[in-house]
Amino acid sequence: MAGAAATGGSARSETYASARNWLLLPSWAVLGIFVLAPVAMMLVYSFLTKEFRGGVIWEFTLSAYDQFFFDRGLFGDEPAKIEWTYILIFWRSIWQAGLATLLALLIGFPTAYFIATRPAQTRTVWVFLITIPYWVNLLIRTVSMKFLLRDQGPLNDFLLATGLIDDPIRIINTNAAVQIGLFYSYLPFMVLPIYASVERYNFALSEAAADLYANKWTTLRRIVIPSVRPGIIAGCILVFVPSLGAFLAPDLLGGAKNFMIGSLIEEQFKGNAGNWPFGAAASMILLTLVLVILMFLARQQARADREATS
């Protein structure tokens, strides 16, 4: 179809092209003001000299990046070693976000599949039900989760009453609590894109697979999942990226004992440290990391598409 348009009347397509550029202007303005300008500002700040107690001095330096990657001891005068502190913090955040994404996928996929296979008139009700909790502010939801999970909370009370456990299980202030919190916070971002994909899926393909003696597992693996892959990838990105920078769940449910990327960056602006260039540098490194991951996923998707069409 794209080929047909390109070979069409050349004068007309030129008019379209120039009109299109003008019509795209608002999008570019929005992108420029809300995405490019803030990122550019962050990039510039990450190369400036920090001012004591917040703020920057307009002198170029690499010291923010140096602080991120090199350890010069408590007093800053030892020979430089690799600084593992911040790499560890990044790794911890990626690991947490990854687990939360996996959890959301394991629960979200069957949920989306279930909704998409309901009769058309009840589907909207199910989607509606999924979104209801998200009308409430994220902070309130995270605090509520804290109430549920605590040692003397309803979850432990229930388990104790049923006799399944003898002592309360400690969930609050552990990594498990953070994962549960992240998973719960972002679950609809997994369910909705997958639902959109599964809804468009042609179930005749599953029947055809069954006719060709594929069992249910094979059908799911070889037919359904490849067909709804764009929805799965979109869902994973939408859960993984905000989880990576989240600080509410780690602070409230994990007890803020260990920095996550989000809280590390926040501390540079709101804490005692007041090191704006370092906060900007950490944000730039995070942004680069996320872009690399997204580009990797996009290439995977493109390759999968090529394989599917060839």
Next chain:
Amino acid sequence: MHIFAKTAATAVALTLGATSVSAEGKIVIYHWFEYIPQELLDKFTSETGIEVTMDTYDSNEAMLASLKAGGMGTYDVAVPGDYMVSIMIGEGMLDEIGDGELKNKGNIAPEWADPSFDPGWMHSIPYQWGSTSFMVDTAVFDGNIDTTDILFNPPAELSGKINMLDSQGEVLAMAALHLGIPQCSSDREQLKALNDMLQNAKAHWASFNSDTAKEVLVSGDAAVGQIYDGFGAKARAERGSLKYAFPTQGYVAWMDNVVLLKDAPNRDSAIAFMDFLLMPENIAAVSNYARYGSGLSGVGEYLDPELASLPESNPPATAGPAVFIEVCDEATQAVYDQIWTNVKK
């Protein structure tokens, strides 16, 4: 939009040949969350005709960051703690209050006449003062709680049940008292000892929460928690077994103060507001609400009688000194920042 509205109003006033009645008629306050009763703000408006707009923050550092990031010239007054007043004076962010500008300045209690963080009250007035120590659930532990060992080297029954404030200043000041070293030490051995001590202590801590410092104690999530005295009194009202500790090694004292910001758009309103808060009956309304001391004389008759006998604000004879958080120089602060990062890495 505000500028436009003001210009329009001035234009109207000029055309009508009227003289303006009150100064500007409004004030923009930058204040801690839940720290002033709404009725008191309403009273201020009804007495002076000045309309109040208030934004809130949750830490001294957050307030400083937001003022530095372009908040100057927006707000008339803010309410920083003692050490933050010194920092803001050093940064040139505060305006000077002229002699005789505040009619009620004489109401400041004699013991607070000349605070170290703002000698002679040149930029600020006292708002509330109190202490930061910690509470212990005596149902979980019934031994001696008046020692910093409870936080940094706790008995077995309290290990893993300790909530610290998520605040570098409060934690490191308490740690310095525990080791008996200065708050802004530049002695390498002392700093290393501090770093090592905190690394060991961290293994006993369950969480760092400031916003929910009271709530974790009341719910029983934590059996020990760093907390401010007034907040502690509220916690005890909800869980009777909680007891506020006054360690023999000492504890942290603080005083929040209303400061006059440089480039205040409504300077006259700010002065009127400060004078209003220097009236004993008005500041007593804050104390009755927040459960802290006021720093003025003659407040007693307006106070809730219960406040005078609060165990949280009446240290026993064995209590160590109450010390303010100190402001370190840049090089020293860099080491403390590193130690704090090590605690939380």
